[in-house]
Amino acid sequence: MSARSKVELLKELSVKASELKKEIAKVIVGQEEVVDQIINCIFSNGHALLIGVPGLAKTLLVNTVAESLGLRFNRIQFTPDLMPSDITGSEILNNDRELKFLKGPIFANIVLADEINRTPPKTQAALLEAMQEKKVTYGGQTFNLDKPFFVLATQNPIDQEGTYALPEAQLDRFMFNIWVDYPEFNEEVEVIKRTTGNKVNAISQVLKVEEIIAFQDVIKEMPVADNVIEYAVGLVGKTRITRSTSAEISNKYLSWGAGPRASQYLIVAAKTNAALNGKLSPDIEDVKKVALPILRHRVMLNYKAEADKVSIEKLITQLL
Numbered sequence: 001m002s003a004r005s006k007v008e009l010l011k012e013l014s015v016k017a018s019e020l021k022k023e024i025a026k027v028i029v030g031q032e033e034v035v036d037q038i039i040n041c042i043f044s045n046g047h048a049l050l051i052g053v054p055g056l057a058k059t060l061l062v063n064t065v066a067e068s069l070g071l072r073f074n075r076i077q078f079t080p081d082l083m084p085s086d087i088t089g090s091e092i093l094n095n096d097r098e099l100k101f102l103k104g105p106i107f108a109n110i111v112l113a114d115e116i117n118r119t120p121p122k123t124q125a126a127l128l129e130a131m132q133e134k135k136v137t138y139g140g141q142t143f144n145l146d147k148p149f150f151v152l153a154t155q156n157p158i159d160q161e162g163t164y165a166l167p168e169a170q171l172d173r174f175m176f177n178i179w180v181d182y183p184e185f186n187e188e189v190e191v192i193k194r195t196t197g198n199k200v201n202a203i204s205q206v207l208k209v210e211e212i213i214a215f216q217d218v219i220k221e222m223p224v225a226d227n228v229i230e231y232a233v234g235l236v237g238k239t240r241i242t243r244s245t246s247a248e249i250s251n252k253y254l255s256w257g258a259g260p261r262a263s264q265y266l267i268v269a270a271k272t273n274a275a276l277n278g279k280l281s282p283d284i285e286d287v288k289k290v291a292l293p294i295l296r297h298r299v300m301l302n303y304k305a306e307a308d309k310v311s312i313e314k315l316i317t318q319l320l
Contacts, residue, residue: 007280009218013043014278016215019206023068026201028061029194030187036276037178037293038065038152044272045216046175046265047131047151049116049166049297056180057191058154062112069212070205071109071148078119084126088136101138106130109146109209113153117163124170127151131173148212175265176290177297215275222271223281231284232266235291238319239299249318253305258298265294288320 017039024035034050038061041048050058059075066073076087089104105111106127116124130136131151136143153174155166171177183191194201237245239257250257270286279286295316305315 006218006221009214010222010275010280011278013215013218013275016207016211017043017276020068023203023206024061024064026203027064028057029190030183031057031061031180034061034178034180037176037290038062040269040272040276040290041152041176042069042148042150042212043215043219043276044175044265044268045148045150046268047173048153048176048178049171049174050152050154050178050180051157052154052180053182054156056182058180059112059114061180062110062152062154064203065152066110067203068206069110070208071212072146073110073112074105074108075112075114076105077114078116078123080118080120082119082123084123085138087123087126088130088138091139099139101141101143103143106136107143107145109148109150111149111151113151115156116153117155117166120164121167124164124166128170128173148209148216171297172259172261174297175269176293178293179296219268219271219275222275224267224271225281225283228270228282228284228287229267232270232287233263235287235319236260236263236266236295239295247319249315250299253301253308253310253315255300255302258295262294262298266290269294291320292316 020039021032021035028035038048042065050062052058063073063075076082085104087104087106089102089107091099092102094100113127130145130149134145134147134149136145156163182188234245236258237243238247239250239254240246241251241254241257246257266287267282269290270282273286273289274280274282292313296312299312299315301310301312301315
């Protein structure tokens with residue numbers, strides 16, 4: 001691909017992203033920052049964990065995004081009795097009495113893992129290979145997942161009874177940890193107007209699968225200045241306690257910091273943020289824009305932070 005065509009493709013991405021937001025806004029009221037982060041995650045070829053109390057339209061948002069992108073969408077309701085084969089699929093006997101692999105709901109473009117922390121770790125782990133390798137192994141056979149592939153998981157932050165905390169290894173597979181907050185007063189009024197009548201807004205498809213993959217590829221090839229990479233790596237280094245790079249506030253309030261995957265994701269997401277805003281290369285401001293959802297689930301507060309009422313958001317903001 002020539003340099004000119006790459007520039008044209010990046011400019012087209014910015015236009016398509018604006019159209020995508022308009023389509024999503026036909027159904028989803030407000031939540032602009034959440035929508036921006038999900039769109040960034042998709043074009044960055046990552047996965048997202050959406051955290052928010054029930055009733056904030058997390059499932060509707062994911063469904064709307066899939067519909068506007070023209071992607072195959074499957075929802076998996078995570079429950080305590082869910083088995084790994086309920087996600088990946090299982091073998092059955094066909095009419096010729098031969099074993100045939102029946103693909104599970106993981107074989108889609110966008111998979112909604114609803115209330116992911118309601119299922120035991122054994123079942124949660126069924127997502128690990130799919131999220132990292134974009135494939136599923138069953139009975140010695142390997143099945144590749146279709147491109148593009150995203151896992152968008154939801155989690156309820158207030159109901160802890162009957163839940164299983166996600167292991168750090170699995171949390172690290174999620175590029176973004178997105179906080180879905182309550183709507184503003186005017187937004188909630190508009191939600192009530194839309195949802196208590198008969199009018200249903202139709203969603204139009206904005207992008208084709210081939211276009212999404214092409215945008216993902218051109219974002220990978222975006223140039224990044226050394227000072228931007230050094231800023232991202234330095235920011236992650238500040239979170240690692242008892243090291244020469246660690247910040248004083250990290251040593252005081254963190255149990256552990258972020259790993260190298262955080263640095264990788266900061267640069268990839270910064271590239272995407274730059275492209276979505278019509279820029280041809282990311283700068284430090286793009287890294288700052290994506291730092292909170294990328295670092296939020298990769299650092300762990302200690303007891304002193306809880307005693308001093310220091311939140312992860314406040315700590316990361318100070319590191320920035």
